[in-house]
Amino acid sequence: MTAGTSGSTTVANFALICDCDGVLIDSEAVAARMLVRELETRWPGTDVEPVVLPLLGLRIEKVLQGTAAQLGKSLTPDDIDAIRRAVEAAAMQAPMVEGIEAALAQVPLTKGCASNSFRPYVESVLARTGLVRFFGDRLFCADAVPNPKPAPDVYLAAARGLGLAPSRCLVVEDSVTGVTAASAAGMTVLGFIGGGHASDAQIDKLHAAGARHVFDDMQQLPELVAQWTLSATAATAAAP
Structure with a gap:
């Protein structure tokens, strides 16, 4: 099953939340x-x-x-x-992460952005790159919560804003700080190391912080999301 074959009811029950810097923008x-x-x-x-x-x-x-x-x-x-x-x-002038636009277009889930940056900056870079079309106003930023990452506040705010339980949210993060925050919020996390700042040593660090899987090419994202959606749907159905 690929991302494009998920049923509309299933898709509506889950969300993909992306960090901004290092995941959406290669900054x-x-x-x-x-x-x-x-x-x-x-x-x-x-x-x-x-x-x-x-x-x-x-x-x-x-x-x-x-x-x-x-x-x-x-x-x-x-x-x-x-x-x-x-x-x-x-x-603000950094390019999109390679492959992110095509990947997001193939993921049918509702999408949110959770960033440790201030909202005006996030709005500006998403508008400049055109990625705002995937997120709309579903932006959750550090200047709107009591504690920034690695505290879970911004991810918990995202779950509330999306109207979903944290367990129904899949996160893509590129830093130990971000993975720690999303894991503490009770979300499944994918670690991304394909940005211009990443190193092989980061793989072990992201796993240790709680990333379920670490990948280095955004072309892999749609299938990773589809696999998670299947497992999360099965887990939800099996819950008492």
């Missing part, structure tokens, strides 16, 4: 380069990349605070705001 590598450049400009002679890269997936503010703390440096609130704006401006 994580762009963001990382800008973060490193901005910090090394402020802290000449400091090698920040080994500290920044493991923190990707957290809110930009958390990445900056964590990097400063680990290196014994400081950033003013104005620094943090300026760096966040620079990173978002750079990421």
Whole structure:
């Protein structure tokens, strides 16, 4: 059974939720380069990349605070705001993840986006790339919940907004932070490592964080969704 053969009743009972950066938009590598450049400009002679890269997936503010703390440096609130704006401006120009548009077009489930970024940024990049047509206003962002990822808040908000139990939501995430959040919300998670920032070492990390399956090509997504929909439907039917 493929994604296109699911019955309409079954399809309506489940949803696909995608992270934005690194899943829809290939922006994580762009963001990382800008973060490193901005910090090394402020802290000449400091090698920040080994500290920044493991923190990707957290809110930009958390990445900056964590990097400063680990290196014994400081950033003013104005620094943090300026760096966040620079990173978002750079990421705004990043391309779609290769194959994502065709993959989403083949998935018949309702689709939502759950991001650790602020809503204005998510709206802008989805509008610029045209991916907004798959999501409409089903955008759930960190600035609308008490706690960002890795807390489950944004995914629980997504489930409420979609009117579905978390167990009926399948998530695609590219970071340990995001996989942790979706798993904590009680959702099944697919880990994606095909973005420009991904590495083979990420596979084990995503599995350890709770990803059921890790894949590297968006052409695989429709079939992975179809397989999950079948198993989730069977599990629902078997429940007392």
